[in-house]
Amino acid sequence: MKGQRRLLMGLLVVVLAGSLLILQTRRSPLTAATSHTHIIINVVQRKLYLYVGNKLFSTYPVAVGKPETPSPRGEFFITQKAVWGDGFGTRWMRLSTPWGIYGIHGTNKPWSVGTVASHGCFRMLNRDVEQVYALVSVGTPVTIEGITPFVRIRRPLMLGNIGEDVVELQRLLRLAKVYKGPLEGIYNQQVVVATEKFQLMVHLPVDGVATMKTISALQELTHQTGLHPGYLSRSLSS
16 A cells, blocks of 8 residues: 555656646746847837847837827837737837837727827737737837937937937947947936047047037037938947
């Protein structure tokens, strides 16, 4: 009797160990994939590119912001995943833009996908957003490129400022090879140091404030590079 019980217990242990191994095998590809997942959205093309494991997984059409309510540009990350429903479709993913609430979401207006139609968010077909939602996590990087219309800096910028004009300043500082941080739209200490480096380089007063003279000098340098002004990331980092 005792021998039968020991045999049954041994078989149970083997079965449980095998089940655990199968579960781990099934989970590991998804875990590995999400840890190397990132998104690139091109506003001009109205396309979302999903990369998994540093390889292009799929391309999806998106609706982008109208001229009066443009989509943000820059380098952000996903801060929230949720199911909101109604006009946000079956899935919602919020972006880390510091000057407003923007996200990638589904829609109850599928005919608008691929057009210029939103209030700044990126609309996807529900079946597409569900696939993306399953493969990304909070913290997944999202690069949004393509500036139309071209962003103008109309004010001096300084420590503490936020906005898309700060993204443009960061882009110009990156072109000048004095800034290596993200294009996140926050004028932080790293941007102050980069501005000071550029001011020193072009013989302007060194105060870390992006005055209109500093911005003008940066824009002139940008024009001299010959780079297309409508791309934020890949063309600038190459």
